[in-house]
Amino acid sequence: MQAWIYKKTSNMRMMQYLVQWLAVLSAKNRILWLKALIWLGAFIPVLRLIYLGFTDGLGANPVEFIERSTGTWALVFLLLSLGITPLRYLTQQAWLIAVRRLLGLWMFAYACLHVTTYLWLDYQFDWADIAKDIVKHPYVLVGAAALLLTLPLAATSNQRAIKALRQRWKSLHKLVYVIGVLVLLHFWWLVKKDVTEPVIYSLVFALLITLRLPVFIKNRKS
């Protein structure tokens, strides 16, 4: 547990250094650099799973291992994408917005891996059983709802859609807050008794929402 917190906070410190370093690069270069880093970083968890899969390292319950891992990373990318806005204000680096959509798409990618694992490796596409599982178990139901809501966001995560939708694009993408709540519920309800992890992720989510409030209130007034 302590090691886990240490790992997470040291990751945050590394991010801080990264932003400082990127700030000295030219505008175009730093966006490219950061995007390249996100791409590289985002492949690590899935490459790790493949490596563990081939070296018999996924433990006694490999399907559960993959479901947990891909689900956790989808949540991490969701929180990272939500972190961009407060980070922009706190660091005064407006250009960071350029990578938000990429982070959101990686969340979608891991959510797809998560659901594919569930449908294929866990349930072998037994649709009758899957339907029963979704309807009967609230945690599966909210998870499925979260995935459905992610689809329109992923589909409109491109320049053409932004131009076509204009103001409506912004309103549509506010769905990410609803998705965040559903995903956290999915996590809370799935855990049997030890809620340490859902508590930590929920606190991060709450913090990211709270950091938005000053700007939100200011915009309301003007």
Added chain:
Amino acid sequence: MLLDNNRRNPSGILPSEITPQALFEQRRTVLKVAGVAAAGLLLPTQLQAAQTLDFQKTAFGKEEKLTSFEDVTSYNNYYEFGTGKEDPAREAVLFKPTPWTIKIEGAVKQSKTIGIEQLMKLAPLEERIYRMRCVEGWSMVIPWVGLPLKALIDWAQPTGNAKYIEFISYNDPRHMPGARIPVLDWPYIEGLRMDEAMQPLTILAVGLYGKVLPNQNGAPVRLVVPWKYGFKGAKAISTIRFVEQMPHTSWMKASAREYGFYANVNPAVDHPRWTQSSEKRIGAGLFAGRIKTRLFNGYDEVGQLYAGMDLQKNF
């Protein structure tokens, strides 16, 4: 004890003279490790001899494919040693299951204790290959070594008031890191109805794969009731109490809606979180899918225990 002495200070010892608890425990650990190492150097053959058990083979589960020893001993639910599946194998390394005595109390002719060595002689040890279905939707096939619980009940001589039997697991926060956290109401309590306890399938396991029970699997002695979900199998049993009222088990206290007293494996009674109609067999591989769960985990002979009972209500 330590705190009481400090408050009253009958001995006149200054608090600063008392060895800090952490250091005290560290010394004990060092001694323990040194002791084990010395024993290993001096008596390697005797130590190994203690690891394997003398037992008779039985026909139970002959047709089943065993879950590997590695999976059985590395994927455990044993919250006293942590809530992660890999925690018990790591955290229970220094746990000392010997010497061990079990208190027998409640509705018995006379309260008494029984040592683990004596318990193991109450009946010939048998190998029982049982399916184990966890309430979380996975299952294993485990070659237990143990003796019928009935042997201990006969020895304990319960009175006519004994309607249920309550199992209390060992609880020692100093050596069980999970027991310092109130995830469950410690100590772990489980229970059976007397007729369930006397059923020949119900055993007290003292080993698996022909060897002494590993710590993470509930050493030195645990309950195995193969037609019920795995959590009914209380580990490291320290007290057995015969009672008139249905025991209030740890998981019932945690969530009565999710975990019932009977906890019979039943694909028709769904758990609020997990599907119970199918299960994942541990060790079957990444692409094996699920297998259908059977009523009473396939142990049909226990059905008569519940004749006329509404299993939806008494889950």
